[in-house]
Amino acid sequence: AQKITQTQPGMFVQEKEAVTLDCTYDTSDQSYGLFWYKQPSSGEMIFLIYQGSYDEQNATEGRYSLNFQKARKSANLVISASQLGDSAMYFCAMRAGNQFYFGTGTSLTVIP
Amino acid sequence: DTEVTQTPKHLVMGMTNKKSLKCEQHMGHRAMYWYKQKAKKPPELMFVYSYEKLSINESVPSRFSPECPNSSLLNLHLHALQPEDSALYLCASSQALGHRKETQYFGPGTRLLVL
Numbered sequence: 252a253q254k255i256t257q258t259q260p261g262m263f264v265q266e267k268e269a270v271t272l273d274c275t276y277d278t279s280d281q282s283y284g285l286f287w288y289k290q291p292s293s294g295e296m297i298f299l300i301y302q303g304s305y306d307e308q309n310a311t312e313g314r315y316s317l318n319f320q321k322a323r324k325s326a327n328l329v330i331s332a333s334q335l336g337d338s339a340m341y342f343c344a345m346r347a348g349n350q351f352y353f354g355t356g357t358s359l360t361v362i363p
Numbered sequence: 364d365t366e367v368t369q370t371p372k373h374l375v376m377g378m379t380n381k382k383s384l385k386c387e388q389h390m391g392h393r394a395m396y397w398y399k400q401k402a403k404k405p406p407e408l409m410f411v412y413s414y415e416k417l418s419i420n421e422s423v424p425s426r427f428s429p430e431c432p433n434s435s436l437l438n439l440h441l442h443a444l445q446p447e448d449s450a451l452y453l454c455a456s457s458q459a460l461g462h463r464k465e466t467q468y469f470g471p472g473t474r475l476l477v478l
Contacts, residue, residue: 284464294451296406296469303464342405349419349461351396353405 255345257354264333265362271318272328272357274343280304283347285326287317290340290356299341302326333361366390367470369454375476378444384473386437386454394418395437396455396467397429399448406453412437413460444477451475 256275264270276285287299302310302317310317318327330337338361343354367388376382386395394413398406411419412431426448428440437454451474455467 284466286466288469294453294472294474296453296455298466298468301464301466340403346465349411351408351467355405356403358403 255343255352255354257343257357259357260355261358261360263360263362264330264337266335267332269329269331270333270359272330272341272343272359274326274328274354276324276326276343276345276352278324278345278347280347283345285317285319286344286346287315287326287328288342288344289337290342292339296342300328330359335361335363337361367454367456367468369452369470369473371473372471373474373476375478376441376444377478378446380444381440381442383441384439384452384454384475386439386456386470387435388456388468388470389435390456390458390468391434392456392458392468393434394457394460394465395431396457397437397439398453398455400451400453400472402451410439411460418460441475444475446477449475449477 283304285302289297300312300315302319314331316329340356342356345352370385397409400406409423410429415431426443430438451472453472454470457465457467
């Protein structure tokens, strides 16, 4: 069975600190892609970062990095130097075959 | 440019109304998606179009009717909806269907309220 698990319903982080959002996945496919999206209260799903199953290096996009541990089937998102605008829902997602799976999301609140 | 546009942003409709949601992308993407999202839940896939043909229909009630007039446009026709259909409706597009690197780019969504 394919699935994505996010075990942190809510997280708090102090402004300017780093935070890690957890994501584990389960798939029998050898080729798959992992994604993180940010959804502010306005509703739009904003693509943040992508990691392919065959990529050896962890993906980075500005303040976002993806800590990919293939053997543990985890794809955690690290946000460095948190900003107030980072407060949002964060969804981990996986594409395997023709299917796209979302986790249940983590609500991140950045405290001034 | 990774922009997907959706209209309207907000929609209130009665259970006997007929309305349509529109989605447009100009990225040359050949796969387009409709999702339904309830508050504090992940998006639920409704339909997928690949090269303007309906590829996936996730057992959605017939009161929702998708249409893909061309490669840039995707419509969702609504008829005789129920209050439980109130949700955020998200449109997304990707270059093609099925490749593991295919990133879906989302529109801002339409917030639908059914009275």
